[in-house]
Structure formats: structure tokens, C-alpha cells
Amino acid sequence: MTVVSEDELRPDPDALLEQVSTEEPKQNKGKLKIFFGYCAGVGKTYAMLQEAHDLLDSGVDVVVGYIEPHTRAETMRLVEGLPILPVKEIPYKNIILREFDLDAALKRHPQVILVDELAHSNAVGVRNKKRYQDVEELLNAGIDVYTTVNVQHIESLNDVIQEITNVSVRETVPDSIFDDAQKVELIDIEPEELLKRFQSGKIYRPDRAATAMHHFFTRQNLDTLREISMRRTADRIYRDSAAKNGPAARTGSTKLLVLIGMSPSSAKNIRVAARMAESFHAPWTAVFVETPETENASLEEKKILRDHMTLAEQLGAQVVTLYGEDVVLVAARYAQLNGITNIVIGKSRRKRGILHCFEEDFEDRLIGELSDVEVHIIPDAGRREIPYKKPGHVDVKNSFPFSVADLLKTLLVLAGATVVSILLRGADIGAQNSAIVYILSVVLISRFTTGYLYGILASVIGLIGFNIIDTYPYFTFDFMKTGYPITFVIMLCLAVITSALTVRIKKQVQNSAAREQRTQILYEINKKLLSTRGLRNIVNLVNGYIVKLFGRSAVFYTMDKDGQPGGVLLEAEDERSAETLLSEEEKAVVQWVFLNRKRAGCGTDTLQGAYGFYTPVMSQGSVLGVLGVSCEKGALSPDSRAFLRMIISQVAMALERQRLSDEQRQVSVDSEKEKMRNNLLRAISHDLRQPLTEIHKASETLVREDRTDAKLAGYIEKESAWLMRMVENLLSVTRLREGSLPLKKVPERVKAVAEEAAARMKNRYPDRIFSVYAADPSLLVFMDATLIEQVLMNLMENAVQHSPADTAVDIRIQKRIRTVLIEVCDHGSGIAKEKVAHLFDADATAALNGGIGLSLCKSIVNAHGGEMRAKNNKDGGAVIGFTLPL
Known part of the structure; x- marks a missing residue:
């Protein structure tokens, strides 16, 4: 910045706009x-x-x-x-x-x-x-x-x-x-x-x-x-x-819920709920209820559900997955517990058949359960892109799997039931007991086989076996005997129903066991994370669980001091190329995740060609680490991703706790270091003050008596005065940081304070030119004039030391909207770019030839509520200044 006249310093609209922009808080995001x-x-x-x-x-x-x-x-x-x-x-x-x-x-x-x-x-x-x-x-x-x-x-x-x-x-x-x-x-x-x-x-x-x-x-x-x-x-x-x-009171208590499923029409329901939430300015939740029927959904249906969940998340919903037998009861219970006021559902299609004529519609049941909640029913007028199967639809491929082992189990159990039936008939025990034996065999077969096929097959074969072995004439198949057709039909229905219920209960037990195991694993991880200390130990613990649970290699990346990602890898036994997770290409993906705070890699919409799947571990909006999972065996399934998110939430809390612990420890160490440093500075200052005072007095005497060595005495006087000012600065710094040097702020004319500092510097350096420029000479600012004067003298002395002897040192005062800017300009070589950021650091000022004075300036200005700043002039030289609030 070049030195200009007072007329040129008058504010203009462009300058005011520039001031507003510079005084706004800087945002890292565009x-x-x-x-x-x-x-x-x-x-x-x-x-x-x-x-x-x-x-x-x-x-x-x-x-x-x-x-x-x-x-x-x-x-x-x-x-x-x-x-x-x-x-x-x-x-x-x-x-x-x-x-x-x-x-x-x-x-x-x-x-x-x-x-x-x-x-x-x-x-x-x-x-x-x-x-x-x-x-x-x-x-x-x-x-x-x-x-x-x-x-x-x-x-x-x-x-x-x-x-x-x-x-x-x-x-x-x-x-x-x-x-x-x-x-x-x-x-x-x-x-x-x-x-x-x-x-x-x-x-x-x-x-x-x-x-x-x-x-x-x-x-x-x-x-x-x-x-x-x-x-x-x-x-x-x-x-x-x-x-x-502030939002209007009428929308303050509104909470929306939309039920989603595997039907393509759910996308329309989600968009309707999003528009309603935008209109009401209310939070909303997308809920999917997983039932035994939906657990056997096809891959195509699961993909539709995953797309719906992604759509809901993109539109701002909280996505929740619930588990239960009855969708209506589970959804109604959730709505009651969470204070839902509006529910959006799709119009269900009535099931065909005589058995469903008297069955109440889904929406009617929901309205009956939630009489105080508004239910919005959205018709599905559009054509369907794929056939949709309502809950209860039987998926032949998943419900009737064929297995040679299950077939052998079925034949062996039926053979045993047949042998028992023959023995019972030989012992002249009633035929009804043989029927119970065959029903028991159906239950056992349904229990130890997969799907409905073998239970139904056992029901039919058991009925035929009962007819041949236990009805007269024996070892002949005669279905039309008097009274037996009704018995056979009832027995067949009983066997089929028993088989279906057994298979269904077995699936429910398996699903409950899987959810219980998942909950137990999360509890175990949380318990171990609570007792684990140290970043490296937490990372090793997490990697171990990921490899154990998913059977894939895992890598955990954290940022080092230089801002570069460093990863810790744990390989799965059956993966040979896991080291790819540490390659430079994968590190680039990790770097992207750190910067953008989003998932990336295999199975996502970003950097899909990556070897692994990478997800950020976040807490309070900041990324604490990135967890990567190998996709050598294929992309992670939606269930695996959901489970991984649960684990990451636990890891995020552990990493946040560790970060806070490290920061607290560092603060304690820094506090002790600062205390020791202040004690050392105080001791040095007090020890140097007395001998420096005596040296200064003796040199003044030599100069006054006009001795022959007056030139040398003048040099001693100048240097001792500089050392005395250094000692005073040291004492002032320690007092400011300890709070023992109170500020006495009163209204002062900024230009008068600057001129007084310039006059004192003129006495010390009579050969230098010190100028003060102010657009408003009467500008008043609340300040401690003595301390601000010391700041200006330190800045001018720094300018004298780093500029040629035949150049001027200028003080420029500019009024801004909320602050006043005071700058000291020199015409020297300027400040090296790498030193500007650390110019006012207490530990760096001595190394930067700024002495302790610049650190003192920062402490005084900060105590006044201002900020220090430094830059280089385009025409050469440096500008070091500070702001004070108006």
C-alpha cells in the first residue's frame, strides 16, 4: 500500500462496499x-x-x-x-x-x-x-x-x-x-x-x-x-x-410421517410428503416396516426400496426402519410415541377373493388406530413400471427352494413315521394316533428344512401313507371310504397349516436372533470403545470388528499433521489384493471423502471405479476419519451398509471423546509451558532492569560531560535504551496474559495518539521521517492511550529496522463501518510470504527478527477487541496494522 494524501483517503462508495466485504466473516465454503x-x-x-x-x-x-x-x-x-x-x-x-x-x-x-x-x-x-x-x-x-x-x-x-x-x-x-x-x-x-x-x-x-x-x-x-x-x-x-x-406458531408442532415400501408408487408418496413438509416448514420422517413377508423380497424389490430411501434422504427426511408383524400396529405405535400429526400413505389395492371381502382396508385400520392424526391417502394414478407384489405374495424362488439334503431329511422322517405307524397298528392302537405321528413328522420336517416345499410335500405323503397303512383294507389306497374323505381333507389342511406356521415361526426366530446378535455386537463394540484409549488402539479395534463381521479387509484413514491421509490396514484371510486399499488411487478417493464429507467408491454415485467403499466418520460436522471396506467380493449390500452406519456412529463418539481428551491434555501442557515461560520472562526482566538502568545513567553522564569517548557513550545509551524497552515489553506481555495489567479505556483522538507516538520516535531517530495521515482528524475511539501508543512505537521501530535510512515511515488512519484501521507503512524489502502467517506468534517473532514487540502488540490489540494484520505493498515495503472497534 502506497502513502497517499489526506484528500485521497476520503471514503467513497466502492471503498465502503469493499470494507463491508472484508469485514464479513470469512467462509470456507463457496x-x-x-x-x-x-x-x-x-x-x-x-x-x-x-x-x-x-x-x-x-x-x-x-x-x-x-x-x-x-x-x-x-x-x-x-x-x-x-x-x-x-x-x-x-x-x-x-x-x-x-x-x-x-x-x-x-x-x-x-x-x-x-x-x-x-x-x-x-x-x-x-x-x-x-x-x-x-x-x-x-x-x-x-x-x-x-x-x-x-x-x-x-x-x-x-x-x-x-x-x-x-x-x-x-x-x-x-x-x-x-x-x-x-x-x-x-x-x-x-x-x-x-x-x-x-x-x-x-x-x-x-x-x-x-x-x-x-x-x-x-x-x-x-x-x-x-x-x-x-x-x-x-x-x-x-x-x-x-x-x-421465527416460524409461525401454527406450524411449530407439525410433524409428518410417510410410509414407504417396495411399490414404485412410494416415490410419489415421498415427494408429496416433501412438498407438505416444505409448506408446513415441519420435520418429516420416512418409515419402512419390515415384516416376514418383505424379508424374502427379490433383489429388484430391494433395489426399489433402497432407491426410495435414498430419495427420502435427498429430500430431507429422516429414514427409519422398523420391525414387526403388523405394519399398521407398528406404524401407529411409532407415530404415537413421536408425536406425529400427519401421515402420508398410498391407496392400497383391495385383495381379490371371498376370504378378503370382509377384511378391513389398510388405511381404514390406520385411521382407526390414530383417531387424532391426519391421514393423507395418495392415489396411484400412474402406470407401474414393474409388477408389484403386496405383502403376503409368495415368492416361489425364495419360498420353495430345492435341496437334496432337505429332500433326504424329509424322506427319512416320513420313513420313520411310517415305521412307527406300522408298529402302532400291529400293537392294535387306534388309527388316530398314527395321524398324530404323521402330523408330528410334518412339524419336524418344517422345523429342520428350508422353505414351504418340504412341509407341504410331507403333508401330502403323510396323508397317503396314513390312508395306505391305517385304513382297511390295508396297503391299498382308497380315498372314498365312508367318512374318510372329510378326515383326509381336515388332516391335510391341518398338516399344511401346521407346516406353514412352523416355517413362519422359524423365520421369525431367525430374524429376531439376527437382530439380537446385531444389537449385542453394537453393545460389545460400544463397551470396548469406552474402555479403549488412544487413536491407534481405537482404529485397530474398529478394523478388527469390520473384518470379523463382514469378512472383508478394512482400512481406517486419519489425517496427519501435514493434512495427508494415513491409513491403517487389516487384511481378511481370503483376500489377496487388500493392499490396494493403501494405493495412491484409493488415497485420492479418501481425500475426496475428507473434503466433501460424503461416501464414495464402489457402489456409490462418486468414483464408482474405486476398489473399496469409503464412508466418513463424522462428529459435529467435522470428519474425524474415513473407514474403507474392500469390495473385492462385490459391493456391500444395503443391509451391510446400514449395519456399517450403526458401527460408525459408535466409532464417531469414541473418536470425538479421544479428540477432546487429546485437546484437553494439550491445553494443560500449553498452560504449563506458558506459565513457565512467563515466570522465566519475569525473572529475566527483573534481573536485567537494574543493571540496564545503571548503564543507561552512566552513558548519559558521559555524553553530558562531553568526554572524548562520547561517541561510544552515545552508542551505549542507544542500545541500553533499546534493551530497556525490550524488558518493559517482556513485563507487559506477562502482565497482559496473566490479567494483572487492566485496560483503562477512555475516548481518545486517534490522530493525536498517533502523532504523540511519532514525536517520541522522532526523538529517538532524528534522521528519520515519521508522518501521520487521517481522513477524520477528530475521530474518537475508546482505548488505553498509553498501551496503543506503545503498540504504534513498536510497529514504527520495527519499520525503522527493516527499511532504508532515507525512507519515511507513515501511519495511516482509516474509518470503516464498525472499526478503525491503523496501519504503519515502510518502504523496505517487505515480508516473506511464508512468514506473514506467523508474524505475530509469540514463539516465532524472535526468529522473524520482530522481537517480542510484535507479540506484545497482538496481545494489547486483542485485549481491546481488535485484530492484527500484515501484508506487503505492491510498490515495495510492508504494511503492519491493526483494527480497533468503534
Whole structure:
């Protein structure tokens, strides 16, 4: 910063804006601005490019990351004159796709970057599956992003748009991206004007425009889309206002719940619940009730359920999985315990058949259980993409598995039952006992075999065996004897029902045992984590459990002091390439997880080609570590991921506890070090003060008596005075840090204090020029004038030591909105870049040739509620200053 006159220091609007921006708290995360429209062609990209030109003219480092190629000449002309980032070319099926180059943007790191089409799906081979994930990385890197999106791409509005336009929009963005944006600018034009643009070919080619105007871009559709976009923007404004002024009382107690399942229609229910939650500004929960029927679901159905859970999480829901026999009773109990006021469910289809005629519908039962809760029933008007099986539907493949071992068990038990029946008949014991023997064999077979097949087979064979062995004439099959058909039918039904109930109870016991085992494992892990101390021990414990439970190699990464991930690997016995988890390629994935605080790797939407699955271990918004699991045997199943999340929640608490313990120990050590340091400084100061005073007096006497060695005496006087000031600084530092040096703040004229300090420095250095510049000479600030004067003298002395003898030292005083900035400028060689960050550290100032004075300055300024700062002049020299609150 160069020295200027007082006239040039008068504030102007641009300077005031700059001051506001510099005084705002710095945020590590970038800001997102969305140009929002109701349809293609309303001018989103055009408005974004216009604002980019304004930013460029204002000196902002703005770059075009990606602009969707348009046939609109007016839009593409605005790209000219802006810095453009080259696109990334991806070969795909004999064509070249042009995609946004995320890595190049992160390396370029501009202040603002333009990325068009937020809802775009990236090509295969790009790090992230969706472009909004690229934008999230840019924001996490501290880059401001300008982007565009249409209303039909908002996830919660997807089904509404489909019902209106009969067009399914595949590319969507989570509502959280839209809601968390710092700015949303609605770009709006009249539908008549937009249709004229279509007709003139300014949006699409004439042949494509004619088709679009008869399908999607009809006048009715445009009016409806425009209304939805305005309503969505208004909801956002209302939510932001409520966040500042407090939500309305009528929505304060609203809590929503949506029941989800494996039906494709559940996606519509989730979106409806998300829109209701946005309107009510209320929290909401997505609940899935797992029953014995759903546990045997196919892989396709499980994938649909996983997609629904992911959709609910993206839209801001808390996803909960419950277990039970009856979905209605379990859901009603959860709603009562959690104070749910509104429930969203889909309209269930009535089961066909005489047996179900008198069965109460699902929604009627739920309303009967929850008389005080509003139940919103959503009809499923859309066509189904895949056949959906209601609970109770029998999956032949899973329910009737074939096994030679089970078949042999069945035959052996039936053979034994037959032998027992023959012996009972030989002993002249009644035939009813033989029937009980065969029913017992059916129960045993159902107990020790898998599925329903062998129980039903045993029922039929047992019935035939009973007919042949225990009915006269013996060893003949005669089903039509008087009275026996009824007996046989009842016996067959009893055997089949007994078999089915036995299989069902066996599955329930197995599932309960699995859940109990999972709970026991979590309890055991938590118990051992509570008794484990030390980061390395916690990591080894976690890795051991992961390998034991999942049968896969595990690696746990933590950040070292240099900010680089260091991993601890534990290999599974049957995996030979587990060391890949420590490769540089996998470390890059881990680094991404640390920075973006999201899962990545095999089975996710980010870096899908990685060898392992990596998930962050987080506590209070910060990443404490990254846990990686080998995917050599394939991607983790949804159940395994859910169990892994439970374990990670326990690990996060243990790591947070260890971090706090380490910080407390470090604080204790630092406190003892500071105490010893202050005692040492105090002792040195007191021991040096007396002899330095005597040396200074003797040198003054020699100078006054005009001895022949007066020159040498003058040198002694100068150096002893410097040492005395150093001792005073040492004492002041220790007193400030111990709180024994109270501040006496009164209103003082800043310029007068600065001139007094400059006058004293002029007495010490008569050959140097000290100047004071202030735009407002009458500016008053509450301060301890003696201490602030000492700060200015230390800063000026530092400037004298590091600048040529024929240059001036200037003090500049500038009034800002909430503070006053006081700077001391020299014309020396400046400050090395690597030393600026540590210039005011107490342990580093001596090594940086700043003496203890700069540390004292920081202590005094901080005690006043101000901040120290340092930088280099563009024209040479250094500027060291501080702020004081007004």
C-alpha cells in the first residue's frame, strides 16, 4: 500500500462496499446462485452470462466452466470476452461427449465459476454421476458457483410435472441443493413471448420446436409451470423469512410421517410428503416396516426400496426402519410415541377373493388406530413400471427352494413315521394316533428344512401313507371310504397349516436372533470403545470388528499433521489384493471423502471405479476419519451398509471423546509451558532492569560531560535504551496474559495518539521521517492511550529496522463501518510470504527478527477487541496494522 494524501483517503462508495466485504466473516465454503426458470428459453443462461460480464468488469476473477451449446446466437455471443475453461472430452460409443472438467476448475480455483444445466447427468467415466455433485465439490473448495435449473428438475416436483405435462423428467436435483443456495434469481417472461421465441426458432430448430409446442410447451403447460416456479420461489422466501424472524406458531408442532415400501408408487408418496413438509416448514420422517413377508423380497424389490430411501434422504427426511408383524400396529405405535400429526400413505389395492371381502382396508385400520392424526391417502394414478407384489405374495424362488439334503431329511422322517405307524397298528392302537405321528413328522420336517416345499410335500405323503397303512383294507389306497374323505381333507389342511406356521415361526426366530446378535455386537463394540484409549488402539479395534463381521479387509484413514491421509490396514484371510486399499488411487478417493464429507467408491454415485467403499466418520460436522471396506467380493449390500452406519456412529463418539481428551491434555501442557515461560520472562526482566538502568545513567553522564569517548557513550545509551524497552515489553506481555495489567479505556483522538507516538520516535531517530495521515482528524475511539501508543512505537521501530535510512515511515488512519484501521507503512524489502502467517506468534517473532514487540502488540490489540494484520505493498515495503472497534 502506497502513502497517499489526506484528500485521497476520503471514503467513497466502492471503498465502503469493499470494507463491508472484508469485514464479513470469512467462509470456507463457496456461495451458490441459481438462475431459476419455469421452462427452457426464458433466459436463464443469458442472465447468468450478463452478470458474469458485470463481475468481470468489477475485477472479480470469473470463469466460464461449462455452457450448454445453444443454437441461440444472442446467448452464445455473451460468452465472448469471458475466460473459458476447456471442456473435458469423454469417448462413449464411438462418439465424443463434452463434459465439464471439474479437476481443471479446482486447479484454476477462480472466485466465481459458471456451470450451466445443474440437473445434467454426467457421462460414464466422470468422477461424479450428477453435475450437482460437481457443484458441491466446487462449493466445498471455496469457489462461488453460478448455475441454471428449470422447475421440472426439482426432485419433489417431479411427479407433479409429470401429471401436468405427461412427460417423465429423468434428470433431477435434490431439493436441498435449491433450498441451501445463497441466492435464487427467478427469470420470468410471459408465455406469449416464450411461444414467439419458439416459433421464430430462437430456442430449438424449427422442426423440433413445432413438435415441442404440441407436446410439452403448450400454453396451458407453460402457465402451470410458471405458477409452480413462482410458488416454489415464494415458499423459499417465506422459509428464509421464518428462519430470521421465527416460524409461525401454527406450524411449530407439525410433524409428518410417510410410509414407504417396495411399490414404485412410494416415490410419489415421498415427494408429496416433501412438498407438505416444505409448506408446513415441519420435520418429516420416512418409515419402512419390515415384516416376514418383505424379508424374502427379490433383489429388484430391494433395489426399489433402497432407491426410495435414498430419495427420502435427498429430500430431507429422516429414514427409519422398523420391525414387526403388523405394519399398521407398528406404524401407529411409532407415530404415537413421536408425536406425529400427519401421515402420508398410498391407496392400497383391495385383495381379490371371498376370504378378503370382509377384511378391513389398510388405511381404514390406520385411521382407526390414530383417531387424532391426519391421514393423507395418495392415489396411484400412474402406470407401474414393474409388477408389484403386496405383502403376503409368495415368492416361489425364495419360498420353495430345492435341496437334496432337505429332500433326504424329509424322506427319512416320513420313513420313520411310517415305521412307527406300522408298529402302532400291529400293537392294535387306534388309527388316530398314527395321524398324530404323521402330523408330528410334518412339524419336524418344517422345523429342520428350508422353505414351504418340504412341509407341504410331507403333508401330502403323510396323508397317503396314513390312508395306505391305517385304513382297511390295508396297503391299498382308497380315498372314498365312508367318512374318510372329510378326515383326509381336515388332516391335510391341518398338516399344511401346521407346516406353514412352523416355517413362519422359524423365520421369525431367525430374524429376531439376527437382530439380537446385531444389537449385542453394537453393545460389545460400544463397551470396548469406552474402555479403549488412544487413536491407534481405537482404529485397530474398529478394523478388527469390520473384518470379523463382514469378512472383508478394512482400512481406517486419519489425517496427519501435514493434512495427508494415513491409513491403517487389516487384511481378511481370503483376500489377496487388500493392499490396494493403501494405493495412491484409493488415497485420492479418501481425500475426496475428507473434503466433501460424503461416501464414495464402489457402489456409490462418486468414483464408482474405486476398489473399496469409503464412508466418513463424522462428529459435529467435522470428519474425524474415513473407514474403507474392500469390495473385492462385490459391493456391500444395503443391509451391510446400514449395519456399517450403526458401527460408525459408535466409532464417531469414541473418536470425538479421544479428540477432546487429546485437546484437553494439550491445553494443560500449553498452560504449563506458558506459565513457565512467563515466570522465566519475569525473572529475566527483573534481573536485567537494574543493571540496564545503571548503564543507561552512566552513558548519559558521559555524553553530558562531553568526554572524548562520547561517541561510544552515545552508542551505549542507544542500545541500553533499546534493551530497556525490550524488558518493559517482556513485563507487559506477562502482565497482559496473566490479567494483572487492566485496560483503562477512555475516548481518545486517534490522530493525536498517533502523532504523540511519532514525536517520541522522532526523538529517538532524528534522521528519520515519521508522518501521520487521517481522513477524520477528530475521530474518537475508546482505548488505553498509553498501551496503543506503545503498540504504534513498536510497529514504527520495527519499520525503522527493516527499511532504508532515507525512507519515511507513515501511519495511516482509516474509518470503516464498525472499526478503525491503523496501519504503519515502510518502504523496505517487505515480508516473506511464508512468514506473514506467523508474524505475530509469540514463539516465532524472535526468529522473524520482530522481537517480542510484535507479540506484545497482538496481545494489547486483542485485549481491546481488535485484530492484527500484515501484508506487503505492491510498490515495495510492508504494511503492519491493526483494527480497533468503534
